Amino acid sequence: MLTKLLVTALVIAFAWATLKRSSRVKTTKKPAADLGQSILRRYMVTGTLAVLLLGSASYLGWYWYDGSQVLSVTIVSPNHSGETVYQVKKRDISQHEIVTLDGITIRLSNQERVIIATSAK
Structure with missing residues (x-):
């Protein structure tokens, strides 16, 4: 670009x-x-x-x-009963991984369900 x-x-x-x-x-x-x-x-x-x-x-x-918009990404894993919520910038979301605001890189598997929602400020 x-x-x-x-x-x-x-x-x-x-x-x-x-x-x-x-x-x-x-x-x-x-x-x-x-x-x-x-x-x-x-x-x-x-x-x-x-x-x-x-x-x-x-x-x-x-x-x-x-x-730069901050989104809430909820990851629901079929292996674990709970769900985990992360704060992520929109540009840091890709198809197979996300990078949280804390700098943690999370790789996603095909079995996990990902729910993306705008963060309430």
């Missing part, structure tokens, strides 16, 4: 540098209409970059916020 964002940023930076270089090469006088289009193009490129950066920052912020 981060690689895609970096590649996109590099492509945008390269395109922006190319547009700036091509505008510097032309040293002849421009009519007023061309000047208006040049200014409009500059504002559109800047606006597009701003929207892309804002969108990327929003997405990354939401991804971090959603992954």
